[in-house]
Amino acid sequence: MKELVNLFMAFFRIGAFTFGGGYAMLPMLQKEVVEKYHWATEDEIMDYFAIGQCTPGIIAVNTATFVGYKTRGVIGGIVATLGIITPSLIIITLIAAFLQNFADLAVVKYAFNGIRACVCVLIFNAVTKLAKKSVIDKICLGICIVVLLLSLFSPLSPALIVVLAGIAGVIFKRTGITGGEKK
Amino acid sequence: MTGLLRLAFEFFKTGLFAVGGGLATLPFLYAMGTATGWFNAQDVANMIAISESTPGPMGVNMATYVGFTSFGLPGALLGPLALVFPSVVIIILISKILNKFKESKLVQDVFYGLRPASTGLIIAAGLGVAKIALFHLDQYEITQNIADLLNYKSIILAVVIYLVLRKKDFHPILMVVASAIVGIIFKF
Numbered sequence: 001m002k003e004l005v006n007l008f009m010a011f012f013r014i015g016a017f018t019f020g021g022g023y024a025m026l027p028m029l030q031k032e033v034v035e036k037y038h039w040a041t042e043d044e045i046m047d048y049f050a051i052g053q054c055t056p057g058i059i060a061v062n063t064a065t066f067v068g069y070k071t072r073g074v075i076g077g078i079v080a081t082l083g084i085i086t087p088s089l090i091i092i093t094l095i096a097a098f099l100q101n102f103a104d105l106a107v108v109k110y111a112f113n114g115i116r117a118c119v120c121v122l123i124f125n126a127v128t129k130l131a132k133k134s135v136i137d138k139i140c141l142g143i144c145i146v147v148l149l150l151s152l153f154s155p156l157s158p159a160l161i162v163v164l165a166g167i168a169g170v171i172f173k174r175t176g177i178t179g180g181e182k183k
Numbered sequence: 184m185t186g187l188l189r190l191a192f193e194f195f196k197t198g199l200f201a202v203g204g205g206l207a208t209l210p211f212l213y214a215m216g217t218a219t220g221w222f223n224a225q226d227v228a229n230m231i232a233i234s235e236s237t238p239g240p241m242g243v244n245m246a247t248y249v250g251f252t253s254f255g256l257p258g259a260l261l262g263p264l265a266l267v268f269p270s271v272v273i274i275i276l277i278s279k280i281l282n283k284f285k286e287s288k289l290v291q292d293v294f295y296g297l298r299p300a301s302t303g304l305i306i307a308a309g310l311g312v313a314k315i316a317l318f319h320l321d322q323y324e325i326t327q328n329i330a331d332l333l334n335y336k337s338i339i340l341a342v343v344i345y346l347v348l349r350k351k352d353f354h355p356i357l358m359v360v361a362s363a364i365v366g367i368i369f370k371f
Contacts, residue, residue: 021308028355057273066274089259117341123312166294
């Protein structure tokens with residue numbers, strides 16, 4: 001029971017303080033899920049992101065379901081999912097009821113511009129921490145760079161890019177092309 | 184009641200077919216507005232503005248907003264729940280299958296390619312945020328003056344946060360709240 005409460009509260013915090021889309025939750029996930037509660041490893045989070053990208057639904061929600069299910073089965077998956085969506089339900093309902101012009105308020109714009117600068121740094125730090133673990137050799141580095149370039153400069157959907165990367169992984173492994181150890 | 188059922192059905196459909204997150208739900212929302220008459224394109228624009236300046240997944244925010252403005256509190260609950268229901272079922276099924284085939288060579292080889300791909304996509308997302316947060320691209324387009332391109336206040340704040348986090352690994356929540364306060368005080 002206690003762990004279910006922890007799951008709900010951790011994902012509630014993640015939902016309440018993730019600004020700027022699904023991947024911006026990575027710094028919060030590292031802190032709460034990996035470092036504080038040890039519910040999943042960084043590698044597993046990467047797997048969840050990749051699968052969440054090419055399955056229906058919202059990546060942040062999919063990741064919550066994955067972590068919850070891994071920790072406490074079906075109930076855990078449901079509880080973590082409810083945890084991550086509850087802050088949105090409360091905040092958006094209040095805004096829709098009382099503050100229709102919320103996004104135009106000067107104070108909101110100022111706060112949000114400050115938060116965005118912060119989110120850049122948080123993501124940068126999260127990625128550098130992560131790259132040490134997920135980019136283990138030159139092949140991985142190559143896949144990472146190609147995916148980055150494709151998602152920045154090509155019209156391919158992220159879902160398709162992820163599928164191609166998975167196929168590339170199998171091909172590299174099966175043909176015995178290995179990248180060697182990265183220094 | 185039939186209205187609420189329709190709402191649940193529409194968001195269930197969106198949750199089942201929108202692959203890839205918040206922005207992927209947009210085409211479904213436009214179609215939903217046209218088909219049901221609950222909201223128009225202007226409402227969607229307002230919704231996006233609010234979803235982008237509040238925390239939480241954008242798709243969930245928009246489902247709550249549509250649900251509330253169309254059907255009040257019951258709608259605000261039912262919309263997002265119907266939206267996430269399909270993916271919860273799908274992810275639990277995938278988890279069960281993955282647990283079974285975790286040791287399989289094929290699954291491990293696929294993940295060998297997926298992990299660096301996730302890293303690449305996150306870097307792309309981070310660059311997207313940086314582009315909006317640290318630069319005044321719209322202003323630069325008008326004036327063509329390099330001095331207008333950089334958002335000095337934000338860049339200074341980002342550097343300060345970076346240096347603070349190098350000293351001590353504060354919780355992201357603390358940094359987000361602090362930056363919001365700095366943003367308000369210094370009128371970012």
